[in-house]
Structures are given as structure tokens and as C-alpha cells.
Amino acid sequence: MEPIADKKKAIFESTLELVREKGFHGTPMSLVAKRAGVAAGTIYHYFESKQDLIIELFFYIRDQIIAVLKREDNPHVPFQKCFFNIWYGLHDYYSQNPNVLMFFEQFVNSPYNTCLNDASKSEFHKHLFGFFERGIREGHLKPLSPKILGTLAHANIISTVKMYSSGHLVLEEGELKQLPQILWDGMRSGERTTKV
Amino acid sequence: MEPIADKKKAIFESTLELVREKGFHGTPMSLVAKRAGVAAGTIYHYFESKQDLIIELFFYIRDQIIAVLKREDNPHVPFQKCFFNIWYGLHDYYSQNPNVLMFFEQFVNSPYNTCLNDASKSEFHKHLFGFFERGIREGHLKPLSPKILGTLAHANIISTVKMYSSGHLVLEEGELKQLPQILWDGMRSGERTTKV
DNA sequence: ACTAGTGTATTGAACATTCATTCGGTTTGC
DNA sequence: GCAAACCGAATGAATGTTCAATACACTAGT
Known part of the structure; x- marks a missing residue:
């Protein structure tokens, strides 16, 4: 909503880069400051502490991801179409923001995540x-359960992006389309239907 | 093969616990030592440095996971049967070793991972x-590509375990069986086949 | 059986460094 | 002229690592 102060955004971006390069540890505030140009x-004018910075950064990112979700989730568009739109939307977002993906993954698997109350985490969920x-x-x-399906879908997207953002795999054009298809085929209802 | 020295194993276990509780940062060597009872x-008699400890611990874990894979992967057993055996095997292993899962996830998303040569990582792959x-x-x-399928399968398992080891979801008996089924339905070939 | 000798395992206090945070002062915007 | 934004050297606590000293295990010589 309210536009983020320039400096604050620079600090966020700097932190994102550094956490990707060096992890939470190995990312000293002095470096964050230097790379952000502050x-x-x-x-400490914008954040109470390092922990506070990390957590606020997580919210900042979370809101961007939610924005993608909101953009693609349209009740008036057929469900299957929406499904693939969301898949590609998130896939593109993560692909174009590899720093975000690494930060996100490190965060949710770290103790930072456990010190958040459930309400704030589940905004995305x-x-x-x-x-x-x-x-x-x-x-x-x-x-x-929608929780199960949602979690599996997200894991599918994330692991896909990580796979070739790590450079271990070059996807052919046709192959990329197969990935959400795997997910869809697995989660769709019914025994068998003719091709849609 | 050769049994690991008691102390060394104690250090591994201590590190696993602490990394889960406090992350890589926030896990001082002094605490590792204290909890390991050394x-x-x-x-530093067993490991050159903290980084060396972390990386060796990763290998130690990786070998355990490979052992599960080897145990369940049997060319003489029908493929689909193997598929579900592996799924359940890994699922059980991670469920019973939540410390391992957290460590593993933190590791692969951290810069430690990037400082490993490909050969050592791909032993599991x-x-x-x-x-x-x-x-x-x-x-x-x-x-x-087998890489794609393998990665998606592993992501499926891991996210499943994380889902309810975080306590956010209680799976009913029947639901657990649905999860590898989703994966199988998504990856199986052919338009439709009668029930196997 | 005893001793001396050798290398390994273990200890924990001390060290050097790193890093999050503070704070008095300066600049900027209004 | 005031308040908020900003600076960056100084600080103090925390932490990875070292090392001199000690205990232990084992062998060989007498």
C-alpha cells in the first residue's frame, strides 16, 4: 500500500542478495549496509534488530507472492485455466527472482519461521x-484437504525452479509444459476422462 | 562401513538437534560440545572446522538416505510396488528423523551446498x-527426464512430511495413502489404463 | 611383570576476531 | 528552527579456533 522508503527497499534488496550468497550467518549488518549504500x-532506524529485518523482509516477499496469486486467481476463469495460470505465474516470479526463492526456502526451514505466530504465516496459505x-x-x-493439495502444488513449483536455477538441468520447451501437467494429472478427480 | 567413533556420532547428533532448534547461525561450537558431552x-580432533563438521554431517545423513533407497529399490520387484515402497520408506525415515529433514533442507538451500562439487552431491541423485x-x-x-521425475518425487515426500511435522495438519489414515497416489497418477504414462 | 616409550584422544582456558548494536553528532526537508 | 533521517566510529558481547597440558592405549625391551 504505502510506498516503501527508498532506503528501506535498498536494505531489503541488499539483504536478499547477501542471504543468497552467504546465508543468514555470514551476512553481517555491516555488509548489508554497505551494499545498500547506507x-x-x-x-536501525528502519528495523529494531537483525531478526526484525529478516522477518519484515519475509513479509515483504510474502506479499509479492500473494500478489501473484491474486492476479491469477480469478473465480470467473475456468478452474483448470486458473490452475495453470497460477503455476506459470509463480514459476515465472521465482525464476525471475532467484534471490527471493533462496531466501524464502532458507527462512521457512529456519528457526525464524517457528517464532512467527500462525496467523501471519498463513496469510499466504x-x-x-x-x-x-x-x-x-x-x-x-x-x-x-486443500492444505495438502496446496502444499504439494507449491512444492512442485519451487522444486522445478530450483532444479534449473541451479543449472543442473536445461529444460526443453515442451518439457516445461509437462510439469504442471504432472501435477494436474495427479490431483484431478475421476478415474479417467477424455482429453479436455 | 567402519563404525563411527562414539564421540564423533555424539557430535553429529548434537549438531543435528541444535541446527534444528537454532539454525546454522546460533549454533555455537561450545554448545555443540556441551550437548555432545565433550x-x-x-x-577439532575430528573435524577441521565448523564448516567441515557441517559438510561431513551432510554426507553422514546422505548415506543414511541412500541406504533407504537401496533397501527399497529392487529390480525384481514390480516397478509400481517399488515406487510406493520407496515413497513410504523415505517418508518414514524423514518422519522418524525430523532433525535430519530440517538440517537437510537448510543445508541444500544454503551456501554450504554450493561449495560442494557436483560429484559428491549427486551420489544420492x-x-x-x-x-x-x-x-x-x-x-x-x-x-x-529422470531428473525431473526424481526431483518432483522427492519434493513431494519432503513437503508431505514437513506439512504435519509442523503440526499444521493431521492426516487421516486414508489420506496418507493418497499422497504417493497423487504423484503416481501424475507421472504414470498413458492416457488411461484399467486399474492395476 | 614392570618400565619406558609413543602416538592418539581429550580437555578447557585463553585468544583473536567478528559482528550486532549504540549513540553523539550531522545533514536534510519542511 | 525543529524533527526526522542519516552517518560511522566505538563498544561489548559472542564465538570459532588454538594449544599446552593431561589421560589413555598399546607396544617393546628387559
Whole structure:
């Protein structure tokens, strides 16, 4: 909503880069400051502590991801179409922001994550799970918990991006399209249907 | 093969616990030592440095996971059966060793991972991908890269375990069986086949 | 059986360094 | 002229690592 102060954004970006390069440890505030082009003390004008910086950065990112979700999740668009749009939308976002992906993954697997209350974390999940709830309700998906489907879908996207952002795999054009298809085929309801 | 010295194993276990609780940063060697019941200096008898400890611990874990893979991957057992055995095998292993899972996830998303040569990392992948290569060769799976299928499968398992080891989800008995089924349905070849 | 000798395992206090944070002072915007 | 933004050297606590000293295990010589 309210535009983020330039310095604050610079600090965020600097932190993102450094955490990717050096991890949480090995990312001293002095370096964050230097790369952001501010003084060390300035960071403490915007953030209470390093932990506070990390957590706020997580929210900052989370909101960007939610924005992608909101952009692609449209109740008036057929569900399957939405499904692939969301897949590609998140896939593109992560691909174009590899720093974000690494930070995100490090964060959710770190103790930082456990010191957050559930409400703040689930802001993202609320949207994701809501979408899959629709898919179940409308009968497109297997009648499992939306949490399960949402989590598996997200894991599918993330691991895909990590696979070739690590350079270990070059995807052919056709192959990229197969990946959400695997997910869809696995989660769709019914025994068999003719090609849609 | 050769049994690991008691102290060394204690240091490994201590590190696993602490990394889960406090992350790589926030896990001082002094604490590792204390919880392992050894003196600080002793650690440096077995490991050159903290980084060396972390990396050797990664190998130690990796070998355990490979052992699970080898145990369940049997060319004489029908592929689909193997597929589910491996899924459950890894799922059980991670479920019963939540410390391992957290460490593993933190490690692969950290800069430690990038400072490893590919050969050592891919020891695990070699087995995993080999299995999926068989599935493709025998015509059970969609003709995609084994790397893709293997990575997606592993991501599926891990995210499943994380989902309820974080306590956010209680799986009903029947639901657990659905999860590898989703994966299988997504990756299996052919338009439709009668139930196997 | 005893001793001396040798290398390994272990200890924990001390060291040097790094790093998050502070704070008095300066600049900027209004 | 005031408040908020900003600076960056100084500080103090925390932490990875070292090392001199000690205990232990084992062999060989007498």
C-alpha cells in the first residue's frame, strides 16, 4: 500500500542478495549496509534488530507472492485455466527472482519461521488453500484437504525452479509444459476422462 | 562401513538437534560440545572446522538416505510396488528423523551446498534418478527426464512430511495413502489404463 | 611383570576476531 | 528552527579456533 522508503527497499534488496550468497550467518549488518549504500546505523532506524529485518523482509516477499496469486486467481476463469495460470505465474516470479526463492526456502526451514505466530504465516496459505478449495468444491480435484493439495502444488513449483536455477538441468520447451501437467494429472478427480 | 567413533556420532547428533532448534547461525561450537558431552577442543580432533563438521554431517545423513533407497529399490520387484515402497520408506525415515529433514533442507538451500562439487552431491541423485530411469524404460512413467521425475518425487515426500511435522495438519489414515497416489497418477504414462 | 616409550584422544582456558548494536553528532526537508 | 533521517566510529558481547597440558592405549625391551 504505502510506498516503501527508498532506503528501506535498498536494505531489503541488499539483504536478499547477501542471504543468497552467504546465508543468514555470514551476512553481517555491516555488509548489508554497505551494499545498500547506507550507513550501518541507518538500518536501525528502519528495523529494531537483525531478526526484525529478516522477518519484515519475509513479509515483504510474502506479499509479492500473494500478489501473484491474486492476479491469477480469478473465480470467473475456468478452474483448470486458473490452475495453470497460477503455476506459470509463480514459476515465472521465482525464476525471475532467484534471490527471493533462496531466501524464502532458507527462512521457512529456519528457526525464524517457528517464532512467527500462525496467523501471519498463513496469510499466504489462506489464498493458496482457498483456490484449491474451489477446485475441490467444483469437482475438478480429488476430494483431499486443500492444505495438502496446496502444499504439494507449491512444492512442485519451487522444486522445478530450483532444479534449473541451479543449472543442473536445461529444460526443453515442451518439457516445461509437462510439469504442471504432472501435477494436474495427479490431483484431478475421476478415474479417467477424455482429453479436455 | 567402519563404525563411527562414539564421540564423533555424539557430535553429529548434537549438531543435528541444535541446527534444528537454532539454525546454522546460533549454533555455537561450545554448545555443540556441551550437548555432545565433550570438550570444545575435541570437536577439532575430528573435524577441521565448523564448516567441515557441517559438510561431513551432510554426507553422514546422505548415506543414511541412500541406504533407504537401496533397501527399497529392487529390480525384481514390480516397478509400481517399488515406487510406493520407496515413497513410504523415505517418508518414514524423514518422519522418524525430523532433525535430519530440517538440517537437510537448510543445508541444500544454503551456501554450504554450493561449495560442494557436483560429484559428491549427486551420489544420492544417482540412485534416485536411476530408479526413475527404469520406470521410463519399462514404460510405466511419462517419458520425461529422470531428473525431473526424481526431483518432483522427492519434493513431494519432503513437503508431505514437513506439512504435519509442523503440526499444521493431521492426516487421516486414508489420506496418507493418497499422497504417493497423487504423484503416481501424475507421472504414470498413458492416457488411461484399467486399474492395476 | 614392570618400565619406558609413543602416538592418539581429550580437555578447557585463553585468544583473536567478528559482528550486532549504540549513540553523539550531522545533514536534510519542511 | 525543529524533527526526522542519516552517518560511522566505538563498544561489548559472542564465538570459532588454538594449544599446552593431561589421560589413555598399546607396544617393546628387559
